[in-house]
Amino acid sequence: MPDNSFQNLTDEELINLDSAEAQAELLKRYFRLVRFHAGRYATTPADIEDLTQEGLITLLYVTKKFDASLGSRFSSFAQICIINRMRSLMRQERHIAEPTEDLIDKLEAMGELTDPDTPESILMAKESFADFRTKIMTLLSKKEWEILQCILNGHSYAHTAELLSITVKSVDNAMQRIRRKIRAQDLS
Numbered sequence: 402m403p404d405n406s407f408q409n410l411t412d413e414e415l416i417n418l419d420s421a422e423a424q425a426e427l428l429k430r431y432f433r434l435v436r437f438h439a440g441r442y443a444t445t446p447a448d449i450e451d452l453t454q455e456g457l458i459t460l461l462y463v464t465k466k467f468d469a470s471l472g473s474r475f476s477s478f479a480q481i482c483i484i485n486r487m488r489s490l491m492r493q494e495r496h497i498a499e500p501t502e503d504l505i506d507k508l509e510a511m512g513e514l515t516d517p518d519t520p521e522s523i524l525m526a527k528e529s530f531a532d533f534r535t536k537i538m539t540l541l542s543k544k545e546w547e548i549l550q551c552i553l554n555g556h557s558y559a560h561t562a563e564l565l566s567i568t569v570k571s572v573d574n575a576m577q578r579i580r581r582k583i584r585a586q587d588l589s
Contacts, residue, residue: 412475416464424461431460434555435483442487452487459486477553540582548575 435456
């Protein structure tokens with residue numbers, strides 16, 4: 402398969418190919434995301450490099466563990482696993498505090514892997530996230546769910562507004578409602 406044809410495939414299709422070229426395309430697609438989160442959690446320039454490497458390794462690892470039948474997108478699953486790996490590493494170094502009770506942190510924590518080398522921890526994380534996702538879906542309106550998905554996929558409020566043809570204020574209001582609903586249900 403020529404290199405440029407990989408660019409037209411979805412992440413899920415690349416994972417199914419299970420080839421070095423497909424993995425290279427995934428690494429290329431996710432490098433900026435991994436680097437962003439490495440910068441977010443690092444306290445020194447050396448930490449950024451170490452976390453970037455760990456994030457890319459985690460990305461390759463989770464391609465083998467992703468199960469599309471659970472109804473989640475690979476991009477969401479990968480981001481959660483990458484972030485939680487970085488958090489775990491930085492906690493071990495005692496550079497960051499425990500996660501806050503922010504909505505995004507709660508959602509990310511659902512994918513936390515205590516030992517990423519065991520299939521059991523991956524399965525437990527997937528099941529936990531799937532249960533949490535189902536609970537959230539029942540609480541939210543269709544529009545709120547769409548907005549939350551955009552935000553969790555890394556889109557800004559402005560880009561989410563553009564994608565859904567609504568105002569930025571509407572996105573902000575929806576996110577506030579979503580946070581209130583989740584806090585009221587104590588889904589942590």
